[in-house]
Amino acid sequence: MAALISALRRAVQWLDHRMGMSALLPIVRKKKVPLHRHTVWYYMGGMLVFLFLLQVGTGVLLLFYYRPSADGAFESVQFLMAEVEFGWLIRSIHSWGANLMVLVAFIHMFSVLILKAYRPPRELTWMTGAALLGVCMGLGFTGYLLPWNELAFFATRVGTEIPGVLPVVGDFIRTLLRGGEDVTGATLTRFYALHVSVLPATLFMLMALHVLLVQRHGMSVPPSVERAGGARRSMPFLPNFVLRDLVGWLCALIILAAVAAFFPAHLGVKADPFAPAPEGIKPEWYFMFMFQTLKYLPAHILGVEGELVGILAFGVAGLVLFLIPFLDRKAARGEPGSGWSWVAFGALVYILVLTALGYLANPSA
């Protein structure tokens, strides 16, 4: 045993002489996490890293059986669910994990937004974070189509038509997304390429930049805690915070495994381009508030097509969200009581109410 340990130590030394990783150790040891009543929100970022790695792992496994074609996609997923041992488990964890990842990303974003962690010098951290949320939703949207079922088919028809209503560039963007005029097998291969390579690679690079910026500036202490004064308490990142992170990750994995076992992802009916859109069609829940808004808008608002107004409004809202570190001047100066907290709160309430309506309102009323 002792011989084994000393051999291991020598191996680590050998590696360290060549890689110099031990230079990082003092930096990691020095890192501290502030302790106050909002500390719990600091765990969301690490949770997202874990969920991303889980999606990569399960996603790679799914690639072993998936066939990206209009003729074969649905059947290959069916085969995976019915014949492949634990195929249902891998796909269900991937599907539920994606939902959890978007949910945690939203929680992460709103906690940062409401606690104003985007104040200088963390503007870029916020902007990379907002971009990461966009990439996450893009991954959700492209992944949704891959099983090539009826719901996904129409969700993609609607989703790719949305940029199509934009003046001038709309048609071009829609054709580029769909790989043609309509949603066909060409759309499927495009979404497949985006989902398994372009978007994960983008997410990985943005995430690396985001984490690097968090390391550079340290964790933001909320203004309310800063103003309250008093002794600053903190805990070491290593091992205290990392161990708590690990517990959180383990809990997430257990919850996902349980949900996957009790509510396996379903597959539905194969997409048929010549069937009417089914009653009660819905997008993924995180697009629901936008979907429901488009349902309520009248055909024309002040002579402009209603959907164009809605889409532009969401575009502007997204831009405001992205640029909020530069818009919230009061918070940047460290002054209390900027109205942006109320805007953030209002946006949260709007999203929650419209999402609830999407699930509760009668689809044909």
Add this chain to the structure above:
Amino acid sequence: MSHAPDDRIPRAQADPGAGPPRGPEGDGGLPGDTLSRKRFVDVLLGASFGGFTLAVAYPVTRYLIPPENVEASVSAVVLSLKPDDIAPNSGVIFRFGDKPGILLRTPGGEFRAFSARCTHLDCTVQYREDLSHIWCACHNGHFDLNGRNIAGPPPEPLEAFDVNTRGDQIIVSRRT
């Protein structure tokens, strides 16, 4: 041997007749307004870089734009349905080329056909027997039996087709 700034040595060797000492702001250019060697290399490298970027970006962009659909748009189709297959107050989706169309029979027994693509966001519409008109499930759009958008978000009517019955055949054609 002491190190002078890199760009001085070769230039001094290469320009034996360079004349008066260079001013502090001079970047080592030749006298007069002749392009300096450093500037020339900068421009050359910059242009090469720009050219290279374009040479990569152009084919990639063209690659990503899908080729035009060569299939000519259809002007008329003969359905595989017989008039008796469709009861009054019902509708079916049919293929109009590579696009869906909807054939319906009014409660009065008349045949009508429209493009089945909702003018709102491109979902496929259906005939609602309980409402006796056309409905889109995606965003709750309603169209009357003439294809006019009567409720919900659709901004325009459905494109109407002509329906002709010849014996047992139903022929749907685009309006000219």
